[in-house]
Amino acid sequence: MFKSLFTPKWKHQDAKVRQEALAALDADQDVSIISQMAISDESAEIRRRALAKISDSKVLQSILLQAGNPADWCQVASHLAGLQAENIDALTVQFNNKKSTWDEQAVSNAITKCDNSALAESLLLSSDDPQILLQAATSAKSIELRLSIVDKLDDLKSLQQLQKKASHKQVIQAVREKLKGIRAKQQHIDDTLQQADKICQNLSKLANQTWDTQFTTKVQLLTQQWQALDGEIIDDKPLSGKRVDNYNEALTACQATIDSMQEEARQAALVQEAQAKQSELCEQLESLIEEIKSERLESCQSLREGLTLLDKNWQQIITEVDASPQMKGRFSGLRETLQGHLAVWEKFESLTPNFIELTEQQADMVSFGDLEKWQKQWTNLEKKLHWPEELAIPSGLEIWRKQAKELQHKLHQLEAEQKKKASQLHRKIRTLENHIRQRNLIAANKLSNYINFELKELVGDFLTSVTRKLENLEPDLNELRDWHAFATTPKKESLCSAMEKLSENSLDPLVLAEKVHELQEQWRELISSDAAADQALWDKFKQAADKAYQPCLVYYAEQDQVKADNLKQKIAICERLEKQIADLRNSISNNEKVEQSHSSEEVAESAKTATETTSQSIDWKSLDKNFRDLTKEWQQYDPVPNNERKTIQKRFNKSFNGLKGLIHSEKQANLDERVELVAKAEKLVSLEDNRKAIEISKHLQQEWKNLGITFFKADREQWHQFRKAIDQIFAQRDEQKQAFKNELKSSEQKIKSLTTQIRSLSELEDSELNQKLEEFDSLRQQWDKQIELPRNSAKKLINEFEKACQHFRDRYSGIGERQLKKRLKAIKDGALLLQQAEETLLEKQAVDITFIEEQLAQLPIDEKGKRVLEPRLQHLKTAINDNEFSENISGVTELEKLALEAEILSETESPESFKNERMALQLQRLQEGLTSRLSQDELNQELHKMFYQWASYGFIQSAARTIINQRFDKIFTRIDL
Structure with missing residues (x-):
């Protein structure tokens, strides 16, 4: 327990001290210190000794997890594997999970120096490092391990290096088989990836194109092609990585579109x-x-x-x-x-x-x-x-406005009349004042009587103002009357004497009448002051006037007869006019009734014809000319009786104006029709169908010619507008004709250009032609069959275009067949090249195998052909290296049998020496039920199989091979070889 109070020896700076301390530690009690030394001690030897003292697998696993480099890890793992051999697989998995964090060279050295051979082998076989595997495949003592490593190796470069370094025959053979499989697999992968790249490329190109009606169909087709490829296995997994991303990206873009x-x-x-x-x-x-x-x-x-x-x-x-x-x-x-x-x-x-x-x-x-x-x-x-x-x-408002308008009119009319009357009387009063001032009693009396009479019609302020002014003049007027009455009596007596003297003179009736009239006028002026006071003088004057006027009555009687005759002529003119107007109106009325009684288009056309007929029956031109001379004719019959003059003139004016109105209406109607024809012609200018416009314009011109009289100036104006519109229509026709010619020429150039381009595509080599289908479709779709071409060359141009298209289709559809023939020819050429080398070798002459390989490499032989010719080439190389070869006797028999079967199958004549064998083989096929006739495709497939078999046979004696090849040449003619 006191070991941790001071700096322990196992942590001493001196390695020897730490090593002695390690030896003194107890493996069971000091396992944590031993583990720490095994992990972190600076000395590799001390770490190894510490590790050797640990026997607990859990502790070793803990140390293993803390290993910082591959050498330490392998050392711990070797010790652990020595204690528990069943943990080797688990240790291998653990090592593979950690080795990505270590240096590759350090990993390789660690595996090489691993103490436990079983663990080293497991780590080696689980390794993906080609150099490690390559080194082990050449140096391992166990042939099984070497072969396992060969199976493990998938790297082409490593296998090729191993093929050069390997010395054992089984390893070499295994490497060759592995290389063969890898090449075939790689070719398959390359083909698949190439097809996938093409799909991605086409899909990307489609994504960048503009939308058309075939867009969705093209996307679906490319998607189906990709899905067919997606099941292909590449590098032990389906298509993935950048190609899938490219595909998904392009597909997403297309789908987005x-x-x-x-x-x-x-x-x-x-x-x-x-x-x-x-x-x-x-x-x-x-x-x-x-x-x-x-x-x-x-x-x-x-x-x-x-x-x-x-x-x-x-x-x-x-x-x-x-x-x-x-x-x-x-x-x-x-x-x-x-x-x-x-x-x-x-x-x-x-x-x-x-x-x-x-x-x-x-x-x-x-x-x-x-x-x-x-x-x-x-x-x-x-x-x-x-x-x-x-x-x-609104109807109510309209009625009210109408009533108000009537009342307003009444008010305005009354006010205007009153104002006019008052204004007139004011002027009369001013005139009356002048008459009084000038002492003109006659005029003053007349005017005064008139004013007093007209005052009855005034009311209100108008009456008051006039009356006031008139009353102011009344005293002066009365004074004038008194003075006038005193002075007129002597003058009246003088007038009576003058009138009596006129009857005694023999004057011209007109002069006499004028003199009588003058005396009467003087008398009327004198009696203006007081006519009733001079009755006796008036009777005397009247008697003398009647007597003096007697000669005038005879003259006026004669004049009355002339006036009566003139009146009859004028009445006749009026009657003629009235009848003419009535006939015209009846004709026009009948025409209107005909128009109103028809509704359908056909009947309306009949009505129009009837109207034109009626209009043409009236000679409006002559009528207009006679109308202009009518005034002169009327004036010839003057004078007429005075009492009839106004009446007959009024009657004439009415008829004259009526006829004038009818003629004017006819002229206006014709002018309106001209205006309508101008409007129709101007509308035709904007009509898209120029042919129809020209046809209609011709009818319009005919209608214009059929129109009757109208106003000269207006007719000229409308004619200029009508002619201008018609000229524009015909100008458009000329422009359209020229534009149509230009369009035909452009269409002709376009189809010629498309035909030339398609022909150029057809002449390309198959490798380029295979990539031009989309370009061909694009060129073909650029031509619309609805486009018009020059009539004299349309058929020829279209035929040339269709021929070019069909020629491309034939060329494109024949790519596969031509490629197949090209590959078969390459195999045949390769087989003949090997045959020549084999025959040379059989003749004991030297063969340059390098030259043979170079020649074969230059031939476009596909994988199937390589699988056929590769064994022959390897056999040839082996024979050259080992200097051991012999004639393939059995191959001659097999090839002769194969030739016989091919002759029967292709119905080719067999040599005479094989007639019996052919009959026997046919009988055998008949017994086996193999005599059914094959289709052309099935026949070609069978002949192709036989061709590959023919090409696989080697080391056949030259004479026998020549005969067999001659037989096969006839057969291969069926597949164009």
């Missing part, structure tokens, strides 16, 4: 559906707004319900898919418009009682004051309502 496109398609469908619904709601809003604008509503209840329903549907739709800003703006704008219309309707309904009350007051409106008051109330109510012009007016 597929998912993205599917999701994009789904989202696009949802968005499109939602946008369609949103657009439909907007269209419903627009329809509702247009309905409000064009149709009268009785109330706004349906409008309010429609808006509520549209709002509800809109909120539901945008919850599913949010609307675009443009769509939101459109809906919001339409809704605001509809909401504004609804607000106007609601205001109208609230003001309806006011409108009703105001319109009921119209019956009591008589005076200006009442009418003006009502007008002001109506104006304020309309301003308050402010009904938009774009909305359809």
